[in-house]
Amino acid sequence: MFAGIKVGIRAEQDSRNSASRQTTAVIRPARATPPADPAPFAGVYLAGLPDSVAPLEAFESRTGAKLRLATYYSSWNEPFQAAFASALGGLHIMPLVRMQPAGVSLAGIADGSQDGYLVSYADAVRNYGHPVVLSFGPEMNADWYSWGYRQTSASEFIAAWRHIVSVFRAQRVDNVTWLWTVESVTAGNARVASPDAWWPGRKYVTWVGMDGYYYRSAETFTSLFGPTITDLRALTDDPILVTATGATAQAGKVAKIADVFAGVQADHLLGLVWFDANGSQDWRIDTPATFAAFGKAANK
Numbered sequence: 001m002f003a004g005i006k007v008g009i010r011a012e013q014d015s016r017n018s019a020s021r022q023t024t025a026v027i028r029p030a031r032a033t034p035p036a037d038p039a040p041f042a043g044v045y046l047a048g049l050p051d052s053v054a055p056l057e058a059f060e061s062r063t064g065a066k067l068r069l070a071t072y073y074s075s076w077n078e079p080f081q082a083a084f085a086s087a088l089g090g091l092h093i094m095p096l097v098r099m100q101p102a103g104v105s106l107a108g109i110a111d112g113s114q115d116g117y118l119v120s121y122a123d124a125v126r127n128y129g130h131p132v133v134l135s136f137g138p139e140m141n142a143d144w145y146s147w148g149y150r151q152t153s154a155s156e157f158i159a160a161w162r163h164i165v166s167v168f169r170a171q172r173v174d175n176v177t178w179l180w181t182v183e184s185v186t187a188g189n190a191r192v193a194s195p196d197a198w199w200p201g202r203k204y205v206t207w208v209g210m211d212g213y214y215y216r217s218a219e220t221f222t223s224l225f226g227p228t229i230t231d232l233r234a235l236t237d238d239p240i241l242v243t244a245t246g247a248t249a250q251a252g253k254v255a256k257i258a259d260v261f262a263g264v265q266a267d268h269l270l271g272l273v274w275f276d277a278n279g280s281q282d283w284r285i286d287t288p289a290t291f292a293a294f295g296k297a298a299n300k
Helices: 018-025 054-063 082-090 106-110 115-128 154-170 221-235 253-266 288-298
Strands: 041-046 067-075 094-100 132-136 176-183 207-211 240-245 271-276
Touching: 041 054, 054 067, 054 288, 067 271, 082 094, 082 115, 106 154, 115 132, 115 154, 132 154, 154 176, 176 240, 207 221, 221 240, 221 253, 240 253, 253 271, 253 288
Parallel strands: 041 067, 041 271, 067 094, 094 132, 132 176, 176 207, 207 240, 240 271
Antiparallel strands: none
16 A cells, blocks of 8 residues: 555664665675665645545645655544544555644653553554554654653653553554654754654654754755754664655745755655645645645655
8 A cells, every 4th residue: 555665664774874784795796886765755734634635635636746644633632533544545645643742741651641542542553454653742852842842851751652652562553653753953943952862762763753944045955954864863773754844935935845855865864744734834835836846846
């Protein structure tokens, strides 16, 4: 159903060192080149998800892009949206669930007080039976969420993360990709800390993700994501996904769409998810020029 995307398992080598590892095991002619990386894949968050897949179908039609991921935001105690996930499966799109633990203490999650909810959620994901990407407590290294920086300790976050993964494993759920998502670290932003302190360990993570948005025309993929990529690759060789991005009109959406896709490809990342909503800024792809730019970049 989801050809071309490895999910639910750990990638033991990444694009930075795959060639050198292969060379130690296999004698190759000097002129041989390493296999090309898989093409980055595109995902999106759209208003109206998870109530319907119609916005996704419209987005694909308008851009000509084939989506592989669709994000939705899940409040604590909200059940897994199995009907939506099944509808996504019919479109060959994988659900990416951002589980937001507002209104619950991380210590309470870690000590088992929330296990009734977690077991029910895990059972629903297992019964769905197709790949699901789960991202618990995203942007924890920033200070604007109750589960994040300055609000809750990093050790409590790690304990909660590990407990959730352990509950799912105890329920024999093997179709989850665990996506650890951080806010991108940019120069001069005191509200965001280096993500290292929140790292739960390789046993508990499948992919790592980073969120970051273009506000100004001078920003580039390198300035927006480069320092975070360096931090993440010092922690782990797990695949990296841009989990939420967008651009303001002032930044120049057409140019930034091309820039983020080019950066993802150049840095050998998994892909990107565009936050297509009118929130603190209008991040939407909603004009002929931006539709065309997204389709062109996604189909390279």
